[in-house]
Every structure is written in structure tokens, then in C-alpha cells.
Amino acid sequence: MKTVLVLFGGRSAEHEISLVSARFVIDSLDPARYQAVLCGIDKDGRWHHLDASQLPQSRDPRHVSVNATAPCAWLEPMPPRVGEKHVLHVERSAPIPFDVVFPVMHGPYGEDGCLQGLLELAAVPYVGSGVAASAVGMDKLLQKRVFAQAELPLVPWTSFDRAAYRANAQGALEGAAALGFPCFVKPANMGSSLGVSKVKRREELRAAVELALELDTTVLIEQGLEAPREIEFAILGNDEPVVSEPGEIIVEHADGFYSYEAKYLDPNGARLAVPAELRSAERASLQVLALQAYRVLGCAGLARVDLFVSGGEAYVNEVNTLPGFTAVSMVPRLWKAGGLDGMALVSRLLELAFERSAVRRALRTTR
Numbered sequence: 479m480k481t482v483l484v485l486f487g488g489r490s491a492e493h494e495i496s497l498v499s500a501r502f503v504i505d506s507l508d509p510a511r512y513q514a515v516l517c518g519i520d521k522d523g524r525w526h527h528l529d530a531s532q533l534p535q536s537r538d539p540r541h542v543s544v545n546a547t548a549p550c551a552w553l554e555p556m557p558p559r560v561g562e563k564h565v566l567h568v569e570r571s572a573p574i575p576f577d578v579v580f581p582v583m584h585g586p587y588g589e590d591g592c593l594q595g596l597l598e599l600a601a602v603p604y605v606g607s608g609v610a611a612s613a614v615g616m617d618k619l620l621q622k623r624v625f626a627q628a629e630l631p632l633v634p635w636t637s638f639d640r641a642a643y644r645a646n647a648q649g650a651l652e653g654a655a656a657l658g659f660p661c662f663v664k665p666a667n668m669g670s671s672l673g674v675s676k677v678k679r680r681e682e683l684r685a686a687v688e689l690a691l692e693l694d695t696t697v698l699i700e701q702g703l704e705a706p707r708e709i710e711f712a713i714l715g716n717d718e719p720v721v722s723e724p725g726e727i728i729v730e731h732a733d734g735f736y737s738y739e740a741k742y743l744d745p746n747g748a749r750l751a752v753p754a755e756l757r758s759a760e761r762a763s764l765q766v767l768a769l770q771a772y773r774v775l776g777c778a779g780l781a782r783v784d785l786f787v788s789g790g791e792a793y794v795n796e797v798n799t800l801p802g803f804t805a806v807s808m809v810p811r812l813w814k815a816g817g818l819d820g821m822a823l824v825s826r827l828l829e830l831a832f833e834r835s836a837v838r839r840a841l842r843t844t845r
């Protein structure tokens with residue numbers, strides 16, 4: 479029996495989504511092989527040991543939160559002594575041993591390499607990508623640069639940071655407007671469509687940029703594709719990743735794109751088509767593109783790769799290194815369609831975590 483430390487919540491605008499994802503992961507642990515220890519990270523970034531009854535039951539992100547009065551918990555940033563186990567320290571209680579961490583975290587601090595850095599220092603096996611792939615996967619700007627260098631197809635884009643905007647707002651806005659309208663304005667580091675605006679007219683650009691700059695210090699502006707097909711792939715694996723069948727997001731919300739409301743709040747905001755209807759040659763070429771994106775970033779464990787298809791062209795939109803894991807999320811749905819149910823998927827992810835950790839621990843540390 480292995481003990482899985484499930485981390486969720488966190489100092490991110492995607493805190494609530496993470497709580498709903500955690501529920502799915504915990505419910506999908508194979509009781510014959512794994513037991514869970516729960517640690518919720520509140521919105522101030524403080525860790526709390528929770529028992530199973532304290533995990534929010536709701537699947538509605540508006541009705542979940544981490545119980546911040548539960549005892550504080552923490553990990554030490556150093557490996558245990560040889561032969562000893564990793565432990566979660568808990569205020570006024572005995573430390574709780576565990577074998578592996580499943581960070582069910584979305585957004586800054588959880589998905590962007592920060593947490594992964596702590597886990598690397600502590601030499602803990604953990605699910606998902608390492609520090610660099612997590613950081614680049616979270617940062618839309620760095621990600622674009624890496625993909626551009628690998629010559630993956632991207633929608634035309636530009637970006638600037640808060641300092642450049644303060645120094646010359648007019649110039650920055652002119653540069654963005656040169657991409658034409660509609661354009662999409664996004665904080666470089668965020669997810670769940672938070673702070674993403676579809677800007678249809680020049681007059682709306684300033685407000686969209688300022689909103690994005692409240693959520694991150696860098697803003698990205700992209701040419702808007704006209705009603706693109708949004709095709710997503712789930713990928714699973716370390717050195718030999720496998721790609722799922724395609725899924726498609728069919729947006730039906732009045733926002734006209736896959737906004738936060740369309741994703742999580744409006745039950746009729748979007749439909750998921752699994753598998754997406756694509757001719758087999760096109761499906762195969764999109765699968766190759768998704769795998770390339772995964773490999774170029776150096777992902778491990780899992781990711782979801784989101785593509786746009788518009789006017790017969792495919793574009794890489796983004797890679798999510800810790801994608802949504804709610805019962806209605808694309809990744810569990812895609813793998814289920816591929817014959818891997820929630821339990822098989824979570825078991826596989828934990829195996830991949832042990833595998834990657836063993837490879838890293840075996841690297842030579844001498845000359």
C-alpha cells in the first residue's frame with residue numbers, strides 16, 4: 479500500500495477548480511494500492527492537513543473552499559535520511575509518512591514549477607512535469623518563444639509588460655492593435671480563461687489590457703481566429719508519451735469563446751465532443767503536432783495540448799501541465815473513451831511519478 483499526499487487549492491485564481499479536481503483524483507485512487515493523505519492549501523498559501531470529511535463535496539467551484547482552521551502542515555525542503563520515509567509535518571500531531579505527491583493544483587504556485595521545485599529539493603516522487611516544463615507550460619509568453627523556436631505553428635502575437643505599458647501605454651496599445659480585431663488579450667501567467675478578453679474594437683483594447691495586467695505583470699495579445707475549432711489531446715507518459723484521440727470544445731456561450739463562464743458556470747456554455755469528428759489523416763497530423771508540443775516542452779507524466787484549427791490550418795494554443803481533473807474535464811473523458819477509466823488513469827500517473835523519480839535519483843552526482 480502506497481500513501482499519496484494529495485495537494486490542492488493554492489494561492490491562485492484557479493483555487494476553486496483545483497478543489498473540484500482533487501475530489502475526482504481522490505475518488506479515483508485504487509483502494510487496493512493507494513491511500514490518500516489530504517493537504518489543502520488555502521488562498522493565503524498556508525497548508526492544512528484535512529481529513530477526508532473536510533474535503534468539499536460540491537462539484538460547483540462557487541461552493542468550495544479549504545478549511546483554513548484545520549491544523550497547519552508542511553514539507554521540509556530536504557530529503558529524508560536514507561531508509562526513512564518522506565513525511566508531512568502537522569501542527570500538534572505526529573508527522574504523516576507518505577510515498578508520492580499528487581499535486582492537483584492549477585495556476586500559479588502549483589502548476590508553474592514553484593511547488594515542483596520544493597518537491598525536487600525534497601526528492602519526493604510527484605505526478606506531472608518537472609520545474610522547467612511546468613514553468614514554461616504556465617507562461618504563455620515563454621511557451622510561445624519555445625514553440626516558435628521549434629517552428630510549431632502559432633497564431634500571430636505580441637506582448638508587453640507592465641513597465642513598458644506604464645512607460646508608453648499608447649505605443650503598446652498601437653502595437654497590439656496592429657494585429658487587427660478581434661484579438662485576444664491574456665495575462666501571460668494564468669489559466670481557466672481568467673483575465674482573457676475577446677476584443678472586437680479598438681476602444682475595448684485598453685480595458686482588456688489593464689484587466690490582464692492586474693492578474694499578471696505581462697500581457698499577451700493574439701490575433702483572433704474566427705470561430706476556430708478547439709481540438710484538445712490528452713498525453714500520458716515520460717519518455718514514450720502516448721496521445722489520446724482528439725476531443726473538441728464546442729462553445730455555445732454568448733461570450734463567443736471558451737470563457738470562464740462558458741467553462742465552469744454556464745452548464746450549457748460549451749459541449750465536449752469526444753472523440754472530435756476529424757478525417758483520419760487530419761486527426762493523425764494533429765496528434766503528431768500535440769506530441770511535438772509535449773516533447774518540445776519536456777513534459778512528464780501528463781499534459782493536455784490545446785490546438786486551434788481554422789481555415790484548414792492548425793495552431794498550437796497552449797499546453798496545460800496539470801489540466802483540469804473534474805468529472806466533466808476533457809482529460810478524464812478522453813482517456814475514458816480510450817479505455818482508461820479514472821482509476822486506471824490515476825494509477826498510471828502515480829506509476830509514472832515513481833518511474834521519473836527513480837530515473838532522476840539514479841543520475842550521477844559525482845564527476
Ligand SMILES: Nc1ncnc2c1ncn2[C@@H]1O[C@H](COP(=O)(O)OP(=O)(O)O)[C@@H](O)[C@H]1O
Nearest residue numbers: 633662668669670671672700701702703735736
Ligand atoms: N487567438 C485566438 N483566437 C480565437 N480564440 C481564442 C484565441 N486565443 C484564445 N481564444 C479563446 O479563449 C479561450 C481561452 O484562451 P487560452 O489561451 O486557452 O487561455 P486559458 O489558459 O485561460 O485557457 C480559448 O479556449 C479560446 O476559446
Ligand SMILES: [Mg+2]
Nearest residue numbers: 670671784796
Ligand atoms: Mg485554454
